[in-house]
Amino acid sequence: MGSSKTANALMVRYNYVEKGKKVVLLKPKCENRDGEKTIRSRIGLEDPCEFAEEFLEQYSGEHYDCIIVDEVQFLAAEVINRLSDLVDTYGITVICYGLRTDFRSELFPGAKRLMELADDIEQIKTICWCGKRAHFNARILNGEMVTEGEQVQLGGNESYMALCRKHYKERQIKPQK
Structure with a gap:
C-alpha cells in the first residue's frame, strides 16, 4: 500500500x-x-x-x-x-x-x-511511518491494527497502512508519544 x-x-x-x-x-x-x-x-x-x-x-x-x-x-x-x-x-x-x-x-x-x-520480480519500495522500508500491509479498523478477518477487503489509506517488520510485529501504526 x-x-x-x-x-x-x-x-x-x-x-x-x-x-x-x-x-x-x-x-x-x-x-x-x-x-x-x-x-x-x-x-x-x-x-x-x-x-x-x-x-x-x-x-x-x-x-x-x-x-x-x-x-x-x-x-x-x-x-x-x-x-x-x-x-x-x-x-x-x-x-x-x-x-x-x-x-x-x-x-x-x-x-x-x-x-x-514470473521470469523477473521487482519490488516497488515504500516506507513505514518511521522511514524504514515497509514490507507489510497492516489493516486498520477504528484506529487499530487488526490481524483477523477476510483476506480480501478492498480499501485504501483509510483501511491499510504500509509498515516495516518491526512496527508490524509491534502493531505500532504511529509514533508513540
Whole structure:
C-alpha cells in the first residue's frame, strides 16, 4: 500500500502507447473501487481497462505488445497460469503489479502463483511511518491494527497502512508519544 503500484502501471502503459505499441490494461473483476472498468491511482492518473478474467476468456491470439495487470494478487492461480501462457505462446510482454502478502503477512493465492512463474520480480519500495522500508500491509479498523478477518477487503489509506517488520510485529501504526 502506498508504493505507487497503480501509478507505475499507468505510466508504463503510457510509455508503450507513446511508442505506438498495442497495450491493454487489465484488473481483476472483483476490484471495483475506481469504477467497473477504470484503473485510478491515488495521485489522479487513470485509464480505462478490461477485466482480466473476461479478457483471457475471449482472447483469440490478437497481437499485443504488452499486457499490464493491476491488483494481480486478487486473480486466481489459473488466471496467472493463462497469463504465463500468453508470454510463452505469443511472446507478449506481461507486466503485473500487486501485493505479495495480505494484512496477516500471508501470500495471496494470485501472488503466490505469480512468484512461482514470473521470469523477473521487482519490488516497488515504500516506507513505514518511521522511514524504514515497509514490507507489510497492516489493516486498520477504528484506529487499530487488526490481524483477523477476510483476506480480501478492498480499501485504501483509510483501511491499510504500509509498515516495516518491526512496527508490524509491534502493531505500532504511529509514533508513540
